[in-house]
Amino acid sequence: MAQQTGGSGRSSLHRIGSLFANRDERSAGTAESSLEVDVVDSVRDVGKSQWNGIVERSNRGSVFHRYEWLEAIETGLGYTPRHLVVTKDGNTIGGMPNFVVEIEKTPFDRLSSLYPGFGGPLLPTDTEESLERVIETIPRLCRGRTIVHQIRGLDMSYLRYNDALQTHGYRPYRRECRFLLDLTGSYDEILEGMSRTRRRGIEHGQDIDYEVVEEELTRENLQRFHRTYEGVMDRVGGAVYPFSFFDELQAMDDRLLLLTIRIDGEYAGGMLELLDDEHETVHGFFAAVPREYFDDHASELLYDHVFQWGIKHGYETYDFGSTNTNCEDGVYRFKEGFGGSPVPVLVWERGCSPLWPLVKAGRSLYWPYYT
Structure with a gap:
């Protein structure tokens, strides 16, 4: 306990x-x-x-x-x-x-x-x-x-x-396993390695009015992200880390990347990434996109942005985080579609x-x- x-x-x-x-x-x-x-x-x-x-x-x-x-x-x-x-x-x-x-x-x-x-x-x-x-x-x-x-x-x-x-x-x-995506090649190579579904999701998402913003790690921005994260985890029945944990993470703000996506000017979710400079890896540790923005492909657009961000900043790997090893599981298939390699x-x-x-x-x- x-x-x-x-x-x-x-x-x-x-x-x-x-x-x-x-x-x-x-x-x-x-x-x-x-x-x-x-x-x-x-x-x-x-x-x-x-x-x-x-x-x-x-x-x-x-x-x-x-x-x-x-x-x-x-x-x-x-x-x-x-x-x-x-x-x-x-x-x-x-x-x-x-x-x-x-x-x-x-x-x-x-x-x-x-x-x-x-x-x-x-x-x-x-x-x-x-x-x-x-x-x-x-x-x-x-x-x-x-x-x-x-x-x-x-x-x-x-x-x-x-x-x-x-x-x-x-x-x-x-x-459990994790999907690791190689960022050392070009962005076009990453796109080519994706499934047709993931590529089309990015392409269709780019037709809407959206922007992805790198946010400052203020308490207010973290609270907004946490509210969305809490709602998503409640919906899927996942364990919810309290805001106190996210608040304490501000002490390592140089190792965090907070991304927000806005669609038609409205907040549509975000991602909180950990920057593992020791291993030149970006870890996708927390993601929060409400169901109402699934059809706008908000998740695909966020991942697409962070891949390009990682390439630009010299990271070698994107780590999608842990998932179970059931290939019929929706989370497993979603992550697999981005072209990463599964590792135990x-x-x-x-x-x-x-x-x-x-x-x-x-x-x-x-x-x-x-x-």
Whole structure:
């Protein structure tokens, strides 16, 4: 369940020690290794420059790992942080963000790296030993109602950890995928790669009176977008992030792109994109177009604009965000029509409680394709 972290004023960093063969609770400084693993109850206890330094040194660091995104989740969503920090000889050399979030349709929680978004370990140096220490720390963080740890890797590079994760009891599943569109070619090549339906949608939309505007990230503009987003998510039965989360995202305004489409002078929806400069990718994370503008092809026009914007600003990939892996699903077919390549979302889970197998079995009843 979403929980607020305490505000007692005491330090939120707890030394849990490096995890050596003797498994004692002493400080990590021994002759065997100088690595230490700490758990912090707020990313603020690490500090912006120090945490983002880890992200920038790691090949797997992304916009979702950055301090600002983690702080928005912690403050705007109220999820309980359990971030791991790896130090060596007193220097921070790696980390892994984690939040406690609810398991849908159960009274239990999972420890997730990372949700919302994609996470996983960032271990640019001493990788093998650091990964071992981090993995062995996780069971200490999964207590009470928290019965499973989940890692959601952003890209295929996380496959490098697969053998180590499975050795420690993590099991992969493939319930989601993402469509990635190559922006390194010309705009005409992107159009040629689309389905006939998507191309015609853009062509027909261009016959109407419309404009797409890059908005300032003011509170007023975000509130207008959020009202539309909330209405769309209510209509489709999706989970709605509160406005407090969007409000906190203003701290990373240099990594956000807010687009508005106006049709016949009226507000017709928009998109809030995340700019992943670490991977030269634009992530389509939030979109909100009311049903009454479907026939005007407002969605196709917004996507068409952001593709051209990405090319112009030197981004290499457009990421449509997660969808299920059912090719009969309307969202899957809609995204597929823009010509992107489907890639699996890499997820590993490790049960930390005898209750996990029962919850997993029960979950398969409403997700029959879950493995």
